[in-house]
Every structure is written in structure tokens, then in C-alpha cells.
Amino acid sequence: MASDDSSNVPLQELTGAAAATAAVVPPVKSPKLKLYSFWRSSCSQRVRIALNLKGLEYEYKPVNLLANEQSDPEFERLNPIKYVPALVDGETIVADSFAILLYLEDKYPQYPLLPQDPKKRALNIQIASIVGSSIQPLQNYPVWNFIEEKLDSNEAIKWTQHHINRGFTALEKLLKGCSTKYATGNEIQLADVFLEPQIYGGIKRFGIDMSVYPVLARLHEAFLEHPAFLAALPEKQPDAPSL
Amino acid sequence: MAEAEATAGRLSLYSYWRSSCSHRARIALNLKGVDYEYKVVNLLKGEQSDPEFVKLNPMKFVPALVDGDSVIGDSYAIALYLEDKYPEPPLLPHDLQNKALNHQIASIVASGIQPLHNLTVLRFIDQKVGAGEGVLWTQQQIERGFTAIENLIQLKGCAGKYATGDEVQLADVFLAPQIYAAIERTKIDMSNYPTLARLHSEYMAHPAFVAALPGRQPDAPSPS
Numbered sequence: 001m002a003s004d005d006s007s008n009v010p011l012q013e014l015t016g017a018a019a020a021t022a023a024v025v026p027p028v029k030s031p032k033l034k035l036y037s038f039w040r041s042s043c044s045q046r047v048r049i050a051l052n053l054k055g056l057e058y059e060y061k062p063v064n065l066l067a068n069e070q071s072d073p074e075f076e077r078l079n080p081i082k083y084v085p086a087l088v089d090g091e092t093i094v095a096d097s098f099a100i101l102l103y104l105e106d107k108y109p110q111y112p113l114l115p116q117d118p119k120k121r122a123l124n125i126q127i128a129s130i131v132g133s134s135i136q137p138l139q140n141y142p143v144w145n146f147i148e149e150k151l152d153s154n155e156a157i158k159w160t161q162h163h164i165n166r167g168f169t170a171l172e173k174l175l176k177g178c179s180t181k182y183a184t185g186n187e188i189q190l191a192d193v194f195l196e197p198q199i200y201g202g203i204k205r206f207g208i209d210m211s212v213y214p215v216l217a218r219l220h221e222a223f224l225e226h227p228a229f230l231a232a233l234p235e236k237q238p239d240a241p242s243l
Numbered sequence: 244m245a246e247a248e249a250t251a252g253r254l255s256l257y258s259y260w261r262s263s264c265s266h267r268a269r270i271a272l273n274l275k276g277v278d279y280e281y282k283v284v285n286l287l288k289g290e291q292s293d294p295e296f297v298k299l300n301p302m303k304f305v306p307a308l309v310d311g312d313s314v315i316g317d318s319y320a321i322a323l324y325l326e327d328k329y330p331e332p333p334l335l336p337h338d339l340q341n342k343a344l345n346h347q348i349a350s351i352v353a354s355g356i357q358p359l360h361n362l363t364v365l366r367f368i369d370q371k372v373g374a375g376e377g378v379l380w381t382q383q384q385i386e387r388g389f390t391a392i393e394n395l396i397q398l399k400g401c402a403g404k405y406a407t408g409d410e411v412q413l414a415d416v417f418l419a420p421q422i423y424a425a426i427e428r429t430k431i432d433m434s435n436y437p438t439l440a441r442l443h444s445e446y447m448a449h450p451a452f453v454a455a456l457p458g459r460q461p462d463a464p465s466p467s
Contacts, residue, residue: 080398081351081391092340098354099346106339118327119313125320130302133319133354142387143359146380150372159367173301 033058034088036078038065039237042136042197043097044085049193050101052228053111062239098132113190120184127171127191131198135167164202168213175215183219196223254279257299257307259286260460263357264318265306266420269455271322274411275329283462319353322416334413344399345407348392348414352421356388385425393436402438404445419446
């Protein structure tokens with residue numbers, strides 16, 4: 001689904017996932033779609049998942065956050081707050097993962113991410129907001145750098161873990177009794193798109209113990225079986241460091 | 244449908260006078276002309292941790308909206324719920340670019356500014372880093388976010404009377420409380436943000452926004 005035109009990305013690791021996703025939704029040739037992304041950015045991962053679900057091909061434009069490429073004037077013009085992801089769709093530029101996802105939902109309605117039912121819709125937005133406003137921003141680089149500088153990196157890790165656990169505790173309560181395949185139904189919805197990158201990052205980078213979050217843990221296992229999610233994983237991206 | 248509406252009754256909004264997230268929900272309700280019951284959650288007394296409230300919103304944040312048997316926590320979810328249920332006046336334009344821009348501005352506030360200076364963060368900073376460091380941190384986060392929004396609005400050339408045109412839209416619902424708090428509580432120098440400063444005066448002249456101001460709420464302390 002993703003290609004970086006400036007590097008020799010081995011396609012075989014993408015073909016399987018892309019082909020599997022194609023079986024769900026036939027790929028739509030949209031070479032005018034460009035996604036500015038960083039492999040490890042959970043916000044970028046959300047959009048990668050959605051693009052894959054909707055069968056949208058895009059050009060992967062890496063922005064190396066560790067080399068401060070987000071401060072390049074060209075990128076700042078695309079997103080004045082200097083965060084990834086940013087999406088270019090022909091003449092349209094959209095930044096912020098939530099705004100991008102809702103834009104994709106309107107423009108490319110195949111594989112809808114929001115249900116019609118108002119209560120379920122609100123629940124999806126609430127879950128997205130918990131992740132997108134109450135967990136992820138507190139581990140984002142302005143906060144991380146501040147705590148690391150004023151205290152140390154151990155405090156930054158503890159701080160991040162605290163907020164992930166706080167958010168996951170609330171999410172687990174909101175999703176209590178969830179008996180559907182995914183968070184709010186048997187199809188992937190917006191909540192799932194926000195949940196998985198946070199859970200994945202929480203486990204991989206911050207050692208979150210998922211055994212205390214049985215619903216989230218079960219959902220995570222289900223997401224890891226879905227081709228659209230697999231193809232969006234950080235380590236599968238063109239700018240991920242080679243092992 | 245009709246049966247549900249008849250029994251739904253009045254909406255309730257769980258709110259704290261000074262919470263800028265609650266402030267957003269109050270503006271949205273006022274813009275849509277929706278009458279609601281104001282339910283106080285005193286954050287300084289820790290009422291957000293009362294078991295009854297945690298049942299409504301496990302994140303222990305205000306606002307929360309109760310509409311019959313629907314409970315919606317989170318100001319963004321509330322705003323979009325109201326947008327669906329009460330389509331007039333619309334807070335989101337039909338034009339996809341302008342719609343996306345409204346979400347982008349709302350998200351800069353809701354994810355990029357406000358969560359970074361809420362009570363939890365400030366307590367941590369004052370305790371662990373040093374008393375008074377929280378104020379400086381808040382200023383820096385607001386300035387970073389306001390610079391981005393000011394640049395974004397100018398880049399897109401989208402502002403009219405309000406942030407993204409001549410009608411009040413979602414961006415304004417999120418901007419107004421953040422700008423108000425920045426001026427009133429953090430004493431940000433708005434001369435660096437001419438568009439935001441002008442928007443602030445527009446909001447202060449709009450009845451729906453004025454009625455939503457912290458000082459106008461039932462739980463605001465009476466002026467001494």
C-alpha cells in the first residue's frame with residue numbers, strides 16, 4: 001500500500017498484507033495521496049491503518065522526528081504545529097490525525113469508520129479523544145523532552161506509563177462487557193484505529209502490563225491478525241531502521 | 244423515535260465553571276439553542292472521583308453530557324453528538340477542506356494545548372520540578388499552540404468574522420475557551436496573535452459565547 005519512491009523498499013513484505021487487504025476492499029489508485037509520517041509515530045500509525053482499511057494507495061513521505069525534520073520550513077508549511085502526520089490529497093492539505101481520519105471518512109466512504117447510531121458514534125469519538133487528547137499528547141516530545149531535561153528519562157518513562165495506565169483503566173471501564181470482535185462492533189471502527197497504535201506502543205516501548213486490561217488485550221490480539229493493521233505497524237514502514 | 248424524544252427530557256451537562264473543556268460544551272449547547280440542566284462537579288474538591296461521577300465518565304473529566312440513557316464524556320464527542328442531533332445552526336461546513344481545517348484547529352486546542360496544562364500536569368510540575376514552574380510551562384505550551392494556529396489561519400487565508408469564515412464553526416467553539424483562559428489566567432501577550440486577539444473580541448460580543456463564560460456559571464464564586 002505504501003511506497004517510498006526514493007528508496008529500494010522490498011515489496012514482498014508489503015504485498016502479502018496489501019493483497020490481503022485488497023481482498024476486502026479493491027485498492028484505489030490515488031497517487032495524489034501523500035502521507036507525511038514517521039515510522040514510530042502512533043498518530044501516523046492511525047492514519048496508515050485507515051488508508052489501508054479504505055484500500056487507498058499513498059506515497060510515504062518520511063519525516064525523521066529524531067533529526068528534527070519536522071522543523072524544516074517546507075514541513076512547517078504543511079503543518080504549522082510541526083507534528084506528523086500530514087496528508088496531501090491533490091490540492092488539499094490536512095494535518096492532525098483526527099482531522100485526517102474524518103476527512104478520509106467523508107472523501108472515501110468505503111469501509112466506513114463511524115457507525116450511524118449516535119450513541120455508538122459518540123463512543124467512538126470519546127475513545128479516540130481519550131487516546132488522542134488524554135494519553136498520547138502526554139508522551140509526545142515536548143512533554144517528554146521537558147521532563148527528561150528537568151528531571152531525567154526515568155521520570156519521563158514513569159510519567160508516560162502513569163498516563164497510559166490511567167487512560168487504559170478508563171478505556172477498560174468504558175469497554176466493559178464488550179463482546180464484539182472489535183471495540184464497538186464486528187467491523188473495525190474509529191475507536192480501534194486509535195486504540196491499537198497506543199496499545200502497541202505502550203507494550204513495545206513502555207512495558208505496559210496488558211494482563212490488567214483484558215478487553216484491550218483481547219482487542220490487541222484481534223488487531224494483530226488484521227492485514228490493514230499489520231501493514232501499518234511501525235517496523236513495516238519504509239523509514240523503520242533495518243534490524 | 245418520537246417515544247424516545249418524549250421521555251428523553253432535558254439534557255444534563257456535568258461541568259465545572261472554570262474547566263475550558265466544559266466551556267466548549269456550554270458554547271455548543273448555547274449555539275444550538277439547547278436548554279440543559281447544569282450539574283456541578285467541583286474539581287478542586289475532587290468531586291470528579293465520586294463513584295457516581297466515575298460511572299458517568301471513567302476518565303474522571305468534565306464535561307459529561309447525559310441525554311436520556313445516553314452518556315457522553317469528552318467535549319469533542321459532545322460537540323459532534325450535538326452537531327448530529329441538532330443540525331441547526333451547523334458547526335461544520337460542507338466543504339471538505341474547510342471542514343478538515345475546523346477539525347485541525349479544534350484538535351490543536353484539544354490535543355496540542357489544553358491537555359498539556361491541565362490540573363494533573365501542573366500539579367506534577369509544581370511538585371516535582373518546582374513551585375511556579377507550572378506557570379512558565381503553561382505559557383510556553385499556549386504560545387506554541389497559538390503560534391501554530393495563528394500561522395495556520397494566515398496560511399489558509401480562511402478567517403472571516405470568525406476563525407474559518409463569517410459563521411461560527413467548530414474551530415471557534417474550541418478556540419474561545421482556550422483564548423479566554425490564556426488571557427484571563429495565564430496573561431498571555433496577545434499582541435503576537437492578532438487574529439486570535441480579534442476573534443476573542445468577536446466571541447466576547449456573541450451571546451452564546453458570553454452565556455458560556457466561566458464567571459456566568461452557577462458554580463462560579465460570587466465576586467467579593
